[in-house]
Amino acid sequence: MSPEISPVAEKHEGRAQMDLLRFATAGSVDDGKSTLIGRLLLDSKSIFEDQLESVESTSKSKGYDYTDLALLTDGLRSEREQGITIDVAYRYFATPSRKFIIADTPGHIQYTRNMVTGASTADLGLVLVDARHGLTEQSRRHAVLLSLLRVPHLVLAVNKMDLVDWDEKVYERIHNEFTAFATKLNIPDLEVIPISALQGDNVVTRSENTPWYHGPTLMHHLEHVHVASDRDLQDVRFPVQYVVRPKSDEYHDYRGYAGMVAGGVLKPGDEVVVLPSGMTSTIEAIDLFDREITEAFPPMSVTVRLADDVDVSRGDMIARINNAPKPSQDIDAMVCWMTNEPLRPRQKLAIKHTTRSARALVKDIQYRLDVNSLHRDQDTKELGLNEIGRVQLRTTVPLLCDPYSKNRTTGSFILIDEATGVTVGAGMINSGS
Amino acid sequence: MTQTHADYQLSQLDQLEAESIHIFREVAAEFEKPVLMFSGGKDSIVMLRLAEKAFHPAKIPFPMLQVDTGFDFPEVLACRDSWVDRLGVRMVVASVDDAIAEGVVVDDGKTSRNRLQIGTLLNAIEKEGFTAAFGGGRRDEEKARAKERVYSHRDEFGQWDPKMQRPELWSLYNGRIHSGEHMRIFPLSNWTELDIWHYIHQEQIEIPSIYFSHQRKVIERDGMLLSASDAVQPKGEEKIETKTVRFRTVGDMTLTGCVESSAATTAEIIDEIAIARVTERGATRGDDRFSEAAMEDRKKEGYF
Numbered sequence: 001m002s003p004e005i006s007p008v009a010e011k012h013e014g015r016a017q018m019d020l021l022r023f024a025t026a027g028s029v030d031d032g033k034s035t036l037i038g039r040l041l042l043d044s045k046s047i048f049e050d051q052l053e054s055v056e057s058t059s060k061s062k063g064y065d066y067t068d069l070a071l072l073t074d075g076l077r078s079e080r081e082q083g084i085t086i087d088v089a090y091r092y093f094a095t096p097s098r099k100f101i102i103a104d105t106p107g108h109i110q111y112t113r114n115m116v117t118g119a120s121t122a123d124l125g126l127v128l129v130d131a132r133h134g135l136t137e138q139s140r141r142h143a144v145l146l147s148l149l150r151v152p153h154l155v156l157a158v159n160k161m162d163l164v165d166w167d168e169k170v171y172e173r174i175h176n177e178f179t180a181f182a183t184k185l186n187i188p189d190l191e192v193i194p195i196s197a198l199q200g201d202n203v204v205t206r207s208e209n210t211p212w213y214h215g216p217t218l219m220h221h222l223e224h225v226h227v228a229s230d231r232d233l234q235d236v237r238f239p240v241q242y243v244v245r246p247k248s249d250e251y252h253d254y255r256g257y258a259g260m261v262a263g264g265v266l267k268p269g270d271e272v273v274v275l276p277s278g279m280t281s282t283i284e285a286i287d288l289f290d291r292e293i294t295e296a297f298p299p300m301s302v303t304v305r306l307a308d309d310v311d312v313s314r315g316d317m318i319a320r321i322n323n324a325p326k327p328s329q330d331i332d333a334m335v336c337w338m339t340n341e342p343l344r345p346r347q348k349l350a351i352k353h354t355t356r357s358a359r360a361l362v363k364d365i366q367y368r369l370d371v372n373s374l375h376r377d378q379d380t381k382e383l384g385l386n387e388i389g390r391v392q393l394r395t396t397v398p399l400l401c402d403p404y405s406k407n408r409t410t411g412s413f414i415l416i417d418e419a420t421g422v423t424v425g426a427g428m429i430n431s432g433s
Numbered sequence: 434m435t436q437t438h439a440d441y442q443l444s445q446l447d448q449l450e451a452e453s454i455h456i457f458r459e460v461a462a463e464f465e466k467p468v469l470m471f472s473g474g475k476d477s478i479v480m481l482r483l484a485e486k487a488f489h490p491a492k493i494p495f496p497m498l499q500v501d502t503g504f505d506f507p508e509v510l511a512c513r514d515s516w517v518d519r520l521g522v523r524m525v526v527a528s529v530d531d532a533i534a535e536g537v538v539v540d541d542g543k544t545s546r547n548r549l550q551i552g553t554l555l556n557a558i559e560k561e562g563f564t565a566a567f568g569g570g571r572r573d574e575e576k577a578r579a580k581e582r583v584y585s586h587r588d589e590f591g592q593w594d595p596k597m598q599r600p601e602l603w604s605l606y607n608g609r610i611h612s613g614e615h616m617r618i619f620p621l622s623n624w625t626e627l628d629i630w631h632y633i634h635q636e637q638i639e640i641p642s643i644y645f646s647h648q649r650k651v652i653e654r655d656g657m658l659l660s661a662s663d664a665v666q667p668k669g670e671e672k673i674e675t676k677t678v679r680f681r682t683v684g685d686m687t688l689t690g691c692v693e694s695s696a697a698t699t700a701e702i703i704d705e706i707a708i709a710r711v712t713e714r715g716a717t718r719g720d721d722r723f724s725e726a727a728m729e730d731r732k733k734e735g736y737f
Contacts, residue, residue, distance in 0.1 A: 019445055090572045244488060248490075416609055
């Protein structure tokens with residue numbers, strides 16, 4: 001730092017160095033989810049005067065004897081009238097070291113699709129339970145969905161501890177029960193935190209009511225959970241999004257392949273293969289706007305130039321020669337169905353995978369997964385709204401996919417109803433064969 | 434200025450930039466006729482900057498659409514022209530006055546010009562046949578926007594129905610529309626006001642001078658400072674005073690209030706905002722104050 005840099009500039013440097021954590025919250029209105037989010041926003045000073053004033057005056061007019069922080073996050077009038085939250089809402093707050101994006105998903109049974117949507121981009125899942133009721137079918141379902149979506153970190157917040165007199169035994173019981181259940185799932189990192197969202201205990205400040213608890217506060221955990229290693233930096237995956245051809249005298253021969261790095265680290269000089277054609281070349285340069293850079297990694301948006309004049313277009317993928325996905329038209333995936341009209345065998349749909357669009361035929365529905373019991377129901381031959389099942393698809397063109405467990409970008413797809421254009425399904429690939 | 438860290442982590446600002454660029458490229462690849470809705474404000478200028486980066490060294494492959502309210506700040510128009518000259522983007526201007534003259538919208542004297550913009554905008558989108566329109570909306574701006582998608586579907590009347598929005602998963606955007614419909618695209622969805630300012634600071638982006646502290650003749654009305662002009666004259670007890678002010682948002686001169694401030698650089702503005710206790714719109718946008726659900730109502734009609 002040179003001495004003439006003002007404290008303000010240093011602050012900017014600090015902000016520029018902040019990283020980002022996306023987390024999805026799950027739990028119902030009754031578990032105190034909105035109150036908890038309101039508390040996080042309030043205690044991180046992300047609430048402004050006029051927002052707080054409006055919440056305070058509404059609380060008063062409703063005759064509450066406390067400020068209902070849940071009102072901070074109730075968005076649409078139709079919801080306020082019904083007193084429920086009907087969709088994924090995104091909220092933002094920041095602490096000096098990290099920016100947070102919350103995907104706030106409703107907890108009711110019929111909103112599995114919203115939970116899946118919110119979890120699809122999350123680094124961390126936050127499941128709330130009411131200490132008085134312990135684990136419910138709903139909290140188990142949330143954990144299953146977060147695990148299915150491969151959200152790498154999970155926090156179970158045991159809320160309303162004040163209503164059970166901060167009894168350590170209650171916390172222990174829920175902790176043990178959940179840990180036992182989690183062993184059946186794929187949850188690499190779990191933290192169980194006793195809190196009171198209403199009073200703020202263990203949310204941002206450590207509570208004096210829980211001398212028996214030695215773990216982090218919720219905010220401390222959110223700020224320090226390590227997300228850097230959650231990405232695949234081994235296997236180069238670069239779905240080509242857009243071909244940049246300037247058509248100007250200055251850049252007469254410029255041909256760049258623009259896209260977002262989905263996996264691995266690309267460097268100039270790397271020998272690469274273009275899929276599905278199988279043509280090989282070398283990376284000549286990687287452009288980031290007007291600079292050439294020495295390496296690109298997820299989730300950078302860059303433009304790659306190749307040494308040879310090979311035919312590359314949108315929907316193709318650049319990978320390393322000995323480490324490339326096998327193009328496949330037979331896809332085996334877990335599908336979450338998101339519309340009223342059920343998914344049935346022989347149905348034809350549009351599919352979008354990375355930057356590639358195609359059509360897909362449903363060959364078979366192997367089973368429906370009961371997300372409460374993990375039971376596989378093999379007698380069901382269709383998937384209804386908010387149901388999840390294992391599906392075999394045949395696509396019109398080969399997809400360049402990886403298992404979702406390996407790469408959440410190249411392992412995911414959406415299904416679109418060709419008549420209405422609506423997104424009707426979300427898929428996580430088990431394998432292409 | 435991308436910082437590459439040893440652990441291959443992008444800073445949050447670089448990540449936001451990368452994701453927005455991804456959105457611009459996705460739309461350019463999938464839509465027949467995209468357009469960038471340009472208000473002249475800082476958010477739309479940041480959009481323009483991101484679009485410039487997304488397609489460099491080629492030119493931005495779509496035009497800009499500006500709604501001319503007839504009450505735009507000259508400083509904002511000057512800044513716009515400088516950007517247009519530098520980037521060589523085609524400008525489409527839709528004028529509210531022309532729309533009134535053509536009977537597209539009705540000025541009944543009770544409707545704010547901001548609302549008249551809606552009809553003008555929808556008419557221009559329809560007339561030009563645009564299939565995707567980039568807007569600078571951010572989810573942190575207002576409660577009704579928290580649920581807005583990056584791709585926000587509008588029916589043939591340009592209406593937004595919160596119950597008809599499509600689920601949006603991973604970074605897979607569904608751009609399918611029927612003839613006559615269009616998609617609003619919000620590439621800045623995940624940016625906050627502070628992010629925008631840090632980006633402007635980091636990139637040294639040219640923005641209209643009225644964002645910075647200057648002397649101006651103002652009138653205090655309903656707790657807001659409005660710029661005195663032919664269209665805004667003192668009423669009753671009001672008087673014109675000269676104050677040191679800056680604007681936190683730019684819009685229609687008759688509606689957009691300024692705040693007393695001595696912040697003359699982006700760094701000073703960041704400082705000011707970091708400790709600000711009143712949200713952007715609540716403080717200086719007269720048209721959001723009518724009801725708590727004002728924004729929701731306007732969105733349903735096709736407002737930005």
